[in-house]
Amino acid sequence: MKRYSPYIEFDRKEWASLKDHDTPLSLTEVELEKLRGLNEQVSLQEVEEVYLPLTHLIHLYVGASQQLHQLTTSFLQKKARKTPYIIGIAGSVAVGKSTTARLIQTLLTRWDTHRKVDLVTTDGFLYPNAVLEENGIMNRKGFPESYDIKRLIQFIGEVKSGKPKVKAPKYSHLTYDILPDEESVIDHPDILIVEGINVLQVKKDSPLFVSDFFDFSIFIDAEEKNIARWYVERFQLLRQTAFQNPDSYFHSRFADLSEEEALVVANHTWESINAKNLHENILPTKGRAQLILKKEANHTIQNIYLRKL
Template identity: 70%
Template sequence: MNLYSPYIEFNRKEWAELQEHQTTIPLTEMELEQLKGLNEEVSIQEVKDIYLPLTHFIDLYASVSRELNRLTASYLKKEADPVPYIIGIGGSVAVGKSTAARLLQALLARGKNNPKVDLVTTDGFLYPNAVLEEKGIMNRKGFPESYDIKSLIQFMGDVKSGKPEVKAPVYSHLAYDVIPGEEKTICQPDILIIEGINVLQIKKETPLLVSDFFDFSIYIDAEEQHIRHWYIERFKLLRNTAFQNTDSFFHSRFANIGEEEAVQTASQIWQDINAKNLHENILPTKGRARLILKKEADHSIQRIQLRKL
């Protein structure tokens, strides 16, 4: 181990051994299947080795944060208003962020004192397709300029300040667009998970960054060749499932193409859009995360890096 590295590094075995006394997993195989994303492989063993130690580690951080808030309020002779502990989860398209976020939400909610845990994705803060078309950036959907960052910052500020009700827009992957008039209401959760490719980015449209509101942040990492493969495999699965739905944005484009054309199309989309976004905007944010989870070709997490600085 490099003593002067900014990280404390763990292999899978070392990380799993942090969870010394856990004998039962608060999640069934059926529940795990419901939490998994399309083409995402996560086993109960993965939950035991990776996610349970992570959940308890976050619990430790959250407990310290709550105690600090209490002590600060006591010193200032003020009432300690409840504020959520906010966790950001970032990483590439198709790397498994959504599955990780849902797993953490489920496990944290079943922890000590059964905290209220909410999950919001930043997809809802994408500009509607009509706006992207008007701006001429529909082909850059997912890039920093395609998000309404001011609204996302406002949302984060309202949640962190303890506002009783805060509303977030909702995105439909089927329609490939923000759903007009549909909102998710967040009511003072104990823990809020924010998941999205842009959560750790530093390009500013406002004086604040999304990550300024985070108490803990996670980056899901993998070699690009693996992510590209997962993206193509997911595209092939979607061609046979969601794209067959006539309500799907992609129905007329991809529902009837053959497998070879599907692979070529997905590869081109990856090269022209996702790989470019990964290298320009997503991968450079990895070092800003508190914790990095490194996945291998089989989706398993084999290395964990905890930032010391």
């Protein structure tokens, strides 16, 4: 007997066939290069075969949501401002969430009905390093307890309620800390994308979750051995680039490591922190996503799982 699944599974060829042929690829190689992560290898072909069908589906969902809003306000005989359509994107460290989020954001802005698409990451809702150090959890950065979840829920709740000019804290990967004097302002977007490893996580002691505000959610998936390799490769690239910057938090720690020493550090960090977080807090949330993008060893998306309605 075939095991029941709440998802419809597509291989890449099947998914690509769903592309709306009236929606041409409007992304250039130059634009794509700016959207790629440090060691991401997404191609224009993948954009056309995977991301165009995906963003067209989201476009249809947004349209249906807008129509439902109009019908509801008409029924209630009240004028109410439409609220943003919110998309959550989750997945492991180094799996390519940021590239996916930027691609989806860029492609969704090409439709006239939702040109204003904003993107925030949950990195900005990490507690400042000083707070993490004070509480003895600096080595748990990225785990659920390192985030100001109440502030994140308040932020996304205000955006979803239609409040104008909602502020989100900013995070610097250079200084590895919150930027105390900088904020992003989210002001009535048509669509808001919220990207982070923790966006589908739940807390037993909280009656409200971040995902309660999502209209659509995506999980970026891959075999752990591949994610671990991508993490190590990215670490090595950062050692040669960003870590060389004297202003980098990691400059004094990793810039002068030999390639062999860096390999040891990267593997240890993955095994002792990121793999643990993946198994304890990230992978268990995969089944809560409405769409799963499964990557192969070469970073390409080969399988797509869409939750049945």
